[in-house]
Amino acid sequence: MGKIIVNLDVMLAKRRMTLTELSERVGMTITNLSILKTGKAKAVRFSTLEALCGELDCQPGDLLEYIREKE
Amino acid sequence: MKQKEMARLLKAIDMVSIIACLILAFYMAPLETGHLIERFPDLAICYWPLLAIVWVIAIPLLLIGILAWMIFVEIGNDNSFSEINAKRLRRAGILAFVDAIICLVSLTLFTALGLLVTELLLVFVVGLVGCITLALICVALSHLTIKAAALKADNDLTI
Known part of the structure; x- marks a missing residue:
């Protein structure tokens, strides 16, 4: 399993x-942008x-990155 | 109607209900029990037990009134769908169920002792049905509220 991170600060x-x-x-x-930036968002709308x-x-793909978590 | 206005209206109705409950328990009940004893002298020994039953039934109802007040405060703060409200609704349901049990036990006891008159039967049956209905509604609402709270939490974190 892994997680999606948002590279907004980058x-x-x-x-x-x-x-x-x-x-x-x-x-x-x-506030909403901070939630996105700090990885607390559960979902992102296409809009x-x-x-x-x-x-x-x-x-x-520049904003969203998938990182596989080590078992 | 805006949220704050709705909350104020609900609190006002709740306050009236609590006052009505207190008047019924501590003014009307002793008065009417006295009248009942006058019509049925055989029930004279039941005066204080009957009043005790009324007061014991009134306690959970007053607690439900307090829980309802706390729920309405959260509604006023735009926090209607929350886990805390769901818990309060569940507690209100349990309290109403306790009252229903008290009504049922009282009804059974008076019947067994041969002291049940029509007026008492009416009061206990209405109380039983009312409390069961309230318990069912509160528990169902609690379940719906907790589901709504989960949806809201997901929605709040959907950017």
């Missing part, structure tokens, strides 16, 4: 954008992924 650093700026651009609250990829100019 993409923010690459695009030299703060979380606040991103929240204003995509129309999401900082959210579209908005994030649009603003960060990246692919979903």
Whole structure:
């Protein structure tokens, strides 16, 4: 088994954008973005992924990464 | 109707219910029991046991009123579907069931002692049916609330 991690902080650093700026651009609250960034989210809507990829100019695979957990 | 207004209305109804319960238990019950004894002198020895039964039945009802108040506070705080509300509903259901048992035992006891008159039969049967209905509704609502709370938790963490 493994888990999906969200590399939002990596993409923010690459695009030299703060979380606040991103929240204003995509129309999401900082709280929700923090939940995503800290890996506490249980699910992500496609509409959210579209908005994030649009603003960060990246692919979903740049944001989402699967890590296999060692047994 | 907004959430806060709904919560205030529910609390007001709850307060009236609690006051009504206290009036019934500590004013109406002694008065009516006295009238019953006047009509049926054979029941004279039952005056204090009858009042004791009424007061014992009133305690779980008052506790249900308090639990309901706490549930309405959570509704006012936009926290309707929560595990704590589900637990409170379950406790209310158990308390109502306890009251139903008390009604049933009292009914059986009075019947066995040959002291059951029509008025008492009516009161105990209405009490029994009412408490069983309340218990069923509370337990069912508790189950639905806990399922809704789980859905809400998932939804809150869906970005």
